[in-house]
Amino acid sequence: MSERQETDDSAPEAGTPAGGDRADGLEQGHGGTMAATKDDDHQGPGDAPGFGGDPRPGDHLRPGDRLQPGVLPAADAKRPSSTDGPSGAEPAGTGERAGTEQPTVTGDRARTAQPTQDGDRAEQGDPAEGDRAEGDNRAVGSDRAGGGERTAEGGERAESGEPGEGAAGEGRRTDGSGDRAVSGGPAYDEKAGPRHLPGDARLRRQAALALAALAAVILAVVAFSTPWHLLDTGPPDPARDFRAAEIARSQAFDAATSLPSYIALALSVLLAALLVATPLGARLTAWLRGPWWLRVILGVVVVVAVTEAIRWPLGMWFETVMREYGLSTQGWASWTGDRLKNAGVETFLLALMLVVLVALARRLRRWWIPAAVGAFMLTVAASFVYPVVFEPMFNDFTPMREGSLRTNLLAMAERDGVPVEDVLVADASRRTTALNAYVSGFGATRRIVVFDTLLRAPQPEVELVVAHELGHAKRDDVLYGTLIGGLGSALGAVLLFLVFGPVRRRTGVTSIADPRAVGVVMGLMSLGSLLFGPAQNVVSRRIEARADFHSLELTRDPATFVAMQKHLAAVNISDLSPDAVEYVLYASHPSGPERIAMARSWARLNGVPVP
Template sequence: MTSTVRRLPVAMTAAAAIAFIVLAIVLVPWHPYPGGALRAPGVDTVFTAEQLQRATTYSHVARWVGRTSLLVSLAFACVLGFTRFGPAVARRLPRPWWLRALALVVLVTVLGRIVTLPFGVVLQHQQRRYGLSRQSWPSYLQDLALGTLVSVVATSIAILVLLGIMRRWPRVWPAIAGTVLAALVLIGSFVYPVLVQPLFNDFRSLPDGTLRTQVMQIAAQEGVRLDDVLVADASRRTTQINAYVTGFGSTRRVVLYDNLIDSLPRGEVLSVVAHELGHAKHDDVLVGTLLGVAAAFFGVGLLGLLLGPLTRRWADPSADSAVTGADSAGLVPLLLALFAIGSVLSLPVQNTISRQIETRADVTALRVTQDEASFVALQKRLAISSLADPTPPAWSQFVFGSHPTALQRIALAGRVLGGR
């Protein structure tokens, strides 16, 4: 590899890192509310002892089951990716290279699901035991299979594109692959609501009536163009209440869970709606997508730096392991392992940004509704219905917490509307 070729991934990585930082500074609301740090109320002033015991017991088990599953999944990916076992398996699969690569993606993804299935079963059992899940075991396994299929398709597209570009443009593949994969991130976020989400839920328009009129009034007040509000049939799977915004541009959707509409007082429903419209107002899905585009470009640049040394260290000397060679599909386990590691290492950054964005949406909801009591009642209800730990360990919240805690959100209400 010439010095020019070596410099390309370095330049890409640096440029993508700078772009990510600039986008994060400009687009992420780092100071979404006035004043200094929030002072959360005492947990025993918000929840009863029984509620705390129930949430703590469940969340402790769920937390460690989930973290152990993640570690097992990561270890499995690393065994295949960083030893000669992965390339040895690859050589036994059929050619040409694209068929071998596809077979490896299927094999690694399916086996990865199998090795973590016991943890998923334990977690599903806990959710059924605590009344969080209404899903039957056949339905659970069907969703698991469908999710695996979606993962296989998405991963196969990315891997085949990446390897194809490596083989066709061996000297400048990082720049081309980074551009193409970044475009796929953008396209994927755009089409996800219309191609993937309908596989898991049925959606219907929110019926005409007072609630729909109020939702449209809030959207108009906030300057959000809203062609429709959808209701998902989530109650057939879960007792938890939720809502979300997905897609952007012509595929943007505001989706409410049916059990949220059916079980919550109107003030709390409107607080949820205002929160989601806050996301829509600030194009938060697009913000996340643009950050994902920069991250994809950064990841490919970093891959360009790591791939040569890693393949030289772990490849079988007797095999053709060159990126452009006939056995280049043997890189698939290594690529998937690097992706798994990168995904875990990026969690603190992703979730730190997510918490800031969620806080801004909360501020929007409070300012729109001017209803502190409903907002506080909603946060209590959300925490109780999901059995969320109101005081998770600091490390866990930092790494895995995508939203502020219920106590932090209650304190936010006092700050925004009560000046406390």
């Protein structure tokens, strides 16, 4: 949940993450402090990484945007298990006999009346339950010659029906391609595939309990930190505050951007589904060679490159619309550079996450535990370092120059009890004409950033925008957002452990420890982001409404608030009356008319002239 809370209600952000939320699989802010509309779907430089076309919390999906994994990779429900060799043959994969009439390893048929490791006699042809008595952690070979791989559940053949990579008798010790597991646990052997081990069902029960506990904690934090009711407001009325020409322009822009946005959404779902339900991901990465960790990294590069190439024309389409409406000032070289940098950041973070994930899966049966802890820690770390490491890759930031505006802003922050070392100005005008501001980071890296385009607005409006940002800082919205995002990432790790087993049968991979599983994991992350996006938007809209309320309490100037909302909506071409589907899928902020209605309710409640 790398956090940015942005301000502009519909700015197609340029130079900063669109919509203000990060989703590196980390994700997430509350969508921006004062802005979010479909133009936010146009991918802004610096948008957080995530495979596939990320619907960040509150941002509208733009063509070319990636599905942001709102959840970090989780884990596989199965440990590698060996597969059967021909009946009566030596245990597959060892390349030697298992000693005189030794019990076979999981998945091989036990010889007639031979004792299994745990002392029971195995029926002829039944799979033995235990590992070798010698406990040397040798991985056993693969499928029956010419037959399909046996699964870990009851010896059924894998749906692919393809022979395993290693034939009977061709197996090898795990100190070859498979690593020995620490603490005497089972090792993963790429040629052996998943092994059915005693206690798998117990591990799944433990993971399910952890999932339920994490979900309960997330719900508790969300319930505690989200302001579910602020003011009773009347229905929004765009016709009261906006001219007919402004409403018509907003509707025309919405129509021009809806088609590419929905096509991008459909492509995101389709690509993720293909990665999760077919062997596409495995085929894209099967030709890669080298150590497992290198194949994981290269697999991420391949999948990101393919999806980016598919989305590139949609991104160009959307950018063309932005230029036609005067919202983009970029040339194609600058636009291309921003997209490539964004893809590079995405690839780096995804590769880091997946290398760690696969390493854990190759070593530990309960790898979902350290994976969940690591996902949480990565989310927190990313939120802390993003403002000082990644944002400067896309924008230049300079302290606001001395003058009455800077003096008034710092004085307002002091009066509000919010420690702010500086107010920074981002050079957004080289990409956009939109108005925006945001708060990002926390602790020593917390900063309030305003677009240089916003400085052209009247000073009282700029002060109101910053007052909104101070509301996020005072309520620690970034910190709570990071906490929720980290817990969500941990939940995603556990959930992946539980769902990967059933999914892998259709994808041509043997285990999540298989480097070819990269595409499957990235597809699951994208689908998770899509599924949880609407819930994140609900919370984000309430957080943004509270920041609006705070700005009114701090400035006590509803007239300027209404004027500022009109100005933002006109310049950013906000959707003044989003339809229900767009509101659920994309809206991280209340609409401009909703925010104006709130300001009028506040004025009536506080005995101030109603604007």
